[in-house]
Amino acid sequence: MKVFEQIISNHAFVSFASAWFAAQFAKGIQGIFKEKSIKGFRRVIANGGMPSSHSSSVCALCTASVLAYGFDSFQFAVSALIALVVMNDAFGVRYETGKHSKVLKKLLKEGDVDMDVELKVAVGHTPRQVLVGAVLGIAVSLALKYLFYN
Numbered sequence: 001m002k003v004f005e006q007i008i009s010n011h012a013f014v015s016f017a018s019a020w021f022a023a024q025f026a027k028g029i030q031g032i033f034k035e036k037s038i039k040g041f042r043r044v045i046a047n048g049g050m051p052s053s054h055s056s057s058v059c060a061l062c063t064a065s066v067l068a069y070g071f072d073s074f075q076f077a078v079s080a081l082i083a084l085v086v087m088n089d090a091f092g093v094r095y096e097t098g099k100h101s102k103v104l105k106k107l108l109k110e111g112d113v114d115m116d117v118e119l120k121v122a123v124g125h126t127p128r129q130v131l132v133g134a135v136l137g138i139a140v141s142l143a144l145k146y147l148f149y150n
Contacts, residue, residue, distance in 0.1 A: 011064050011067070011068065011141075011144060011145060011149040012061055012064035012065060012068065014144060015060040015061060015063065015064040015137075015140060015141035015144050015145075016057050016058075016060050016061045016064070017057075018060070018140050018144060019053075019056040019057050019059070019060035019136060019137040019140040019141065020053045020056060020057040020060075022056065022136060022140055023051045023052065023053035023055075023056040023057070023133055023136055023137075024044050024045070024053050025044060026050070026051060026136075027043045027044055027046065027049045027050070027051075027053075028040070028041040028042070028043050028044030029041075030043065030049070030050065031043030031044070048124055048125060048129075049125075049129065050128075050129045050132060051129055051132040051133035051136050052087075052090050052091075052125040052129045052130045052132070052133030052134075053133060054086050054087065054089075054090045054125070054130075054133065055083075055086070055087050055090060055125070055129075055130045055131075055132075055133030055134045055136075055137060056133040056134065056136040056137035056140065057137060058079070058082055058083040058086045058087065058137065059083055059087075059133070059134040059135075059136075059137030059138050059141075060137035060138065060140050060141040061079050061082070061083070061137075061141075062076065062079040062080050062082075062083045062137075063137065063138045063141035063142060064079075064141045064145070065078075065079040067141070067142075067145050083134075087130050087134065090124060090125045090129075090130050090133075091124060091125045091126060091127050091129070091130045092124075093124070096124065097124060099124075
């Protein structure tokens with residue numbers, strides 16, 4: 001039980017996990033409305049989409065490090081670097097990969113090529129999805145700090 005108590009008393013970890021969960025849950029709720037079916041909730045386990053759970057989780061971690069250690073800390077520097085790399089990857093590399101998979105999927109369909117692998121299209125994020133995820137992560141971390149970790 002001591003390990004569990006230590007984990008839930010760790011504002012940075014709880015912020016990271018809660019922000020990720022909030023973003024993924026939001027995708028599931030949006031999926032229900034978009035597909036007009038409870039089956040849309042399966043988007044809760046999908047990559048890509050609005051908001052970016054990558055951005056929300058790393059921004060929550062970064063915010064928690066600022067609140068605990070300040071802007072002049074090593075912890076903030078490391079978490080900020082990780083956040084920048086993850087967010088750049090989410091809307092840079094992974095977004096471009098998603099665009100490439102759309103083209104490949106179309107070419108394969110037009111060429112009537114049979115593949116034993118399904119190409120995922122939504123693997124990255126738009127800059128807007130990354131921004132909304134970042135704001136969500138910051139808000140979750142601040143809310144947790146002032147509601148539970150004061």
